[in-house]
Amino acid sequence: MGFSTIHWYRYASPQAFYPLAGTLAPLFLAIAMGLGLIGLFIAFFVAPTDFQQGEAYRIIFIHVPAAWMSMFIYLVMACWGAVGLALNARLSFMMAQALAPTGAMFTLVALVTGALWGKPMWGAWWVWDARLTSELILLFLYLGAMALHSAVDEPRRADKAFAVFALVGAINVPIIYFSVKWWNTLHQGASISLTKAPAMAAVMLWGMLILALACWAYSIGAAMLRVRCIIAEREREASWMNEMREAE
Amino acid sequence: MxxxxxxxxxxxxxxxxxxxxxxxxxxxxxxxxVFFYTPSQVANGEAPKGTSFRIGGLVEQGSLKRANNSLDAHFMVTDTAKRIEVVYSGILPDLFKEGKGVVAQGKLESDGLFHADQVLAKHDENYMPPEAAEALKKAGALNEKTGKSLVTTTEQAR
Amino acid sequence: MMHWNSTGEFFAMGGYGFYVWVSYGLTALCLAGELWMLHSRRRRIERAGDEA
Known part of the structure; x- marks a missing residue:
């Protein structure tokens, strides 16, 4: 009953969402900070040494959450783009646009930490196997989508171009995820999956999951801050913006 | 403008x-x-001839021979069906071990040996503390567990 | 704490200190960089608003 009585659609307009995003951003960033500290404590002080990789495996605690976020954010971004195209909702396009830089940042983190992990363990910073190559393509998809949006002058057309580009590029996400199953790669298979028991000691797993949640909260916080900037930049001629500015 | x-x-x-x-x-x-070819694929003539390619599999137990006064190393790469002898001169990665996964890039020469110019370690997705690994080893389950993921990838590739 | 006998051992990371700490350092830099960029974008908007 409670859910339907709150008028959720009220928040579907940039004007109504703007103050809500302002409240949510610091909240989620604080959650990210808290979870991040707990996760790092587990990663460095509670989790044991690995039997094969020694202490070098501790890179997993940021590498895997970052890689998950890079794929997940892309899917969420494509979904917002699809909602925007279907309902012609401005806020959806703005949310999609707000997620791209954070997704690109996590992709970069996954690639860089992967290189720093690959060098001591595999013996190479980089190899052109299917997993690494498809993750690099993901970075170019994020950058391409962002460049496309800035290249189109008319905001509404830019939104649509961005959404279509994001949707087409979404095909790369399952390719990244299943690359280690479909082809032979240097990169190992997934330690965590829905279909089998995790191939990780429980404490290690907990550290990684908590840090993944921290990245999740961080992404929401950063996207909220960015969507506020986007709304403020795009609606600066709107009367509600001026009223709010005067009220402050 | x-x-x-x-x-x-x-x-x-x-x-x-x-x-x-x-x-x-x-x-x-x-x-x-196709990041690497398995020894079985190479035996079937599926690997490119005359050019450089990668082979992948497990380093056969007891096959590693290192020279005393140089970085030369000899070892067998196996996918449990076929095996290829590899010669390499250089520093082996930290995770390079007998019974573990390896991917080597190089050429199959007329002497029947695979002359590698790069050797990479391929590790599996299992992470656990040394004590747990020790306990598994005693139970005889460790090699099965850690080796399986690599043999299955080589089997899929076949 | 649990399995580190000294601070030196902690920073050495079993000989992999360089890779581990550079990984964590660059990640922290990326996160801080993004937040800083968001902060300066916000400030730019507020300045433009004051002038208008």
Whole structure:
């Protein structure tokens, strides 16, 4: 009953969402900070040494959450783009646009930490196997989508171009995820999956999951801050913006 | 005028990004989807001849021989069905061990040996503390567990 | 704490200190960089608003 009585659609307009995003951003960033500290404590002080990789495996605690976020954010971004195209909702396009830089940042983190992990363990910073190559393509998809949006002058057309580009590029996400199953790669298979028991000691797993949640909260916080900037930049001629500015 | 220049730069950057992505995809589909060939594939003549390629599998137990006064190493790569003898001169990665996964790049020469110029360790997705690994080893389950993921990848590739 | 006998051992990371700490350092830099960029974008908007 409670859910339907709150008028959720009220928040579907940039004007109504703007103050809500302002409240949510610091909240989620604080959650990210808290979870991040707990996760790092587990990663460095509670989790044991690995039997094969020694202490070098501790890179997993940021590498895997970052890689998950890079794929997940892309899917969420494509979904917002699809909602925007279907309902012609401005806020959806703005949310999609707000997620791209954070997704690109996590992709970069996954690639860089992967290189720093690959060098001591595999013996190479980089190899052109299917997993690494498809993750690099993901970075170019994020950058391409962002460049496309800035290249189109008319905001509404830019939104649509961005959404279509994001949707087409979404095909790369399952390719990244299943690359280690479909082809032979240097990169190992997934330690965590829905279909089998995790191939990780429980404490290690907990550290990684908590840090993944921290990245999740961080992404929401950063996207909220960015969507506020986007709304403020795009609606600066709107009367509600001026009223709010005067009220402050 | 300035805005037009900026716009042009962005379009150029966008096209460049898409072009780079497309090149990478095509390149990946052409050759890199098969990152390595298994000894069985090589035996079947599926691996490229005369050019450099990668082989992958497990380092056979008891097959590693290192020279005393140089970095030369000899070892067998096996997928449990076929095996290939590899010679390599250089520093082996930290995770290079008998019974563990390996991917080597090089050429199959007329002497029947695979002359590698790069040797990479392929580890599996299992993470556990040494004590747990020790307990598993005592139970005889460790090699089965850690080795399986690599043999299955080589089996899939076959 | 649990399995580190000294601070030196902690920073050495079993000989992999360089890779581990550079990984964590660059990640922290990326996160801080993004937040800083968001902060300066916000400030730019507020300045433009004051002038208007």
């Amino acid at each position: 300035k805005a037009r220049h900026k716009r042009f730069a962005f379009i150029a950057a966008g096209i460049a990004a898409v072009a780079i992505a497309a090149t990478l995809v095509l390149n990946a589909f052409r050759s890199n989807l």
